[in-house]
Amino acid sequence: MATVITASEGIVLITVLSTLVTFTVVIVGGWWGIRRLSRHLEHLAGTVPRTNLFELFFMLKSWSWREILLTLQRSETGKGAQHPMGSVVTDTPWLDQLAFDPVTLDPSPPVPKDISLRVTIGPRAKKPLVLELPVLVAPMGYGVGLTAAAKTALAQVAALAGTATSSGEGPFLPEERAYAHKWILQWSQGPWNHQKEVVRLADMVEIHLGQGAEGQIHISRHKHLPRRLKRMVQGKSVVIRGGTPPLPYLFTHLKRINPDIPIGVKLIASNHIEKDLQILMRWPVDVITVDGQEAASQNSPAVISDHFGIPTVWAVIRARRWLKRHHIHHITLIASGGVKGAADIAKLIALGADAVALGSPLLLAVSHEQLSKFLPLSWHGPSRLVFADHSSHMAARFDVGQAVHHAVNWFTSTADELRTILEALGLDKVAALNPGLLIAKTENAAPLLAVSRLEVPFLVTQLAGLTDSYKELNHCLLEQYRLLRTQKERISGA
């Protein structure tokens, strides 16, 4: 019996057959292509990899993605390369090589009930800063770093988290001051914020002596500056001077204007940090922030960010050791640079910091759930949402409410995690953290603990103090002698 195929059945048959043929062609073609490619690759692998694809393999072995991208940037712009988000040359993640020693049977302290995270910054000042947790919003300047919306969001976050935020090196932003419950003015060498009124509005002043990611170099910005900022400097570019500001004058000046608040300094974590500390002790310093090599800034010169300074953890250990050795207990030590979360914070406090300032994790938190809106259409990185140097249409997309919500969540969970750490250590306050609670997981990290636990014998302390005083006296005498000589020479010349 002959089978009659209807028109519709014919179409279905043809479709199925053509799909089968296409499938077979793709499979066979793919197989053939792969075979050809592998043969070609095999052949390439046997040749000298000077001009072929395998060069990339050798390049990536000796070059990191960082160096390649920076090189490409240099060739594109003709300027010194820059990158955000902190140093990428942190071969030794020091803090990850440390762990806490949990309480077990011995010692077996009672389970802590009310765990307090409260810290007092600058306890000697008449009006110290009392924070609900030992975490501050790191200085990030309006206009030169962040947008007004991002700054406003961070000020709200700080108020809601019970901590302080800082002006950073940028100009005064009235909204930021209005929202922040506790506001730190960073005294930079920029052309602003030096009015008496601004100093009096501050709850603390921090003199900016440089930062881990930028050293003490000058900073100039001339692209995409907010209109308000341009109006303030009455020009198109902004220059923040480098070098050390006149410290003796500054301390007297600031103390005269606002005598009750703590005065701090932000120091680069250098290999001669002890010398810096010794010099600073000549003035009424209440707070010292050490900014480690891992620290980030909006656009740090790569050569500095990646190749200058010592790691935050070492700076903290050395600074605390020096302060202890000199029986200086009234100075608050703040650590900043490369800190990512509660575990890092607790470890740094155990090693000698009183509090920790963070920037990058907070920028991530405020950007959360805001990038998907424009990611498929643009190549911009997440920081584009909060960094000041962008075209204005991007800033409009930043939802302050959502940003604050997420960053407050970050603070709440960090506080919870800090409490969990303290509970597991049997402690009821954050100030009780100490190096004795840490374990070195690697041989590499062992010196960290060895140095921080080093008990300094009384005689050594006295001797060290005496040597320091002697050095200072000697320095003064030499200075006077030099002055006298120059005067004498001038008189005889006349």
Added chain:
Amino acid sequence: MHNVVVLGSRFGGSATAYWLSKLFERREITVTIVDQWTLMTYRPALVRVAAGHPAQADNWHIPMVRRYQRAGFRFIRDTAYQIDPRAQKIHLATHPPLPYDTVFVATGADPAWEAIDGLGPHHGGVCEDYLARQTAYALSKTAGPIVVGVGPLYYSGSPVRLRASLDVPALEVAFLLDAWLSKHRRRQDIPITVITPACVPGESLGPKSQAILTRELERRQIQLIAESKVEQVGDSHITLYPQRVIKADQMIWIPPYHGSQLARRSGLDDGWGWIPTDKYCRHEKWSNVYAVGDINRSALPKLGHIAMLQAKVAVHALWAAMHHKSAQPFTPFVLHVIWTGHGRGLFTLSDILYGGKRDWVYFGAPASLAKTAFNASYRFFSGWMPIMP
């Protein structure tokens, strides 16, 4: 030309600017308005934001600058640090000193969180956009008791006697929360308590409203702890004097009011941080300094309606002085609507607080609608409504 400066740009400042534009010819005066925000946060709507509607916070930012510019006024975004009445200058944080012939101070009251041990904005609040928004977000996770706290009002205490900084928004939040939690079937697990130093709920309203509020609180099982003295606030508890501890999973605070730092720094205050004025809202000592709204000692209770009334009185007084006419003095009365949730509201028009006899009250849906309509028109006209109170 007479040089007028207005400090602050919310209820008081914006109404002052409105009356300046209405009463004076452009060639008569120059007007400069100073505020630290270019957007006005409309506070009466924040109670609704806090009660479960975080996304609404941004709806209540009203742009003011264009409105001022259209009236020929100048706007400066800055923080006023100090008024020097002798030199007739205002010291701003980042602008050069601003000279004036007449200044209207409408910078409100500073929240005095630090007046209660342990208290801070991190405990939760409703008085600013970010506080209301965060309270709303936090409420979505709250599983335990909610406490709405009201701080004390620090002032000389006469002639009008009030104890709480501002208890009406606190009651409003409590009612709206009750309604919101009921709607989401969570109310039975979450007790709500209002803690206030006032003796009765709605202390600034008349006795009729107070009776309705007391009844309504009872009916809806919102506990009221009146005449309370808060000793200390912790992360999840409040200690009252003497030795009573209230647990709180979530707190919402109207902070204590302690006057204004600006008034203190300028030596213009009465020793309590408030600016003492005559019945034309003119400073008792400096006749070219007017105080309008919350910062004025006689603005009691600290309500937007009083601020608007004072702005009208003060600008008319200046106009009268410049045109050799007589002016109307400030005659206070309370005009207020409390949203009580479920589409109802409590309307009060009363001068009992000031020794008068008027006490009109209405409780029902039209009152709630009236408040919603007023808020919407305030936002639509950026505070300069066709009919101003």
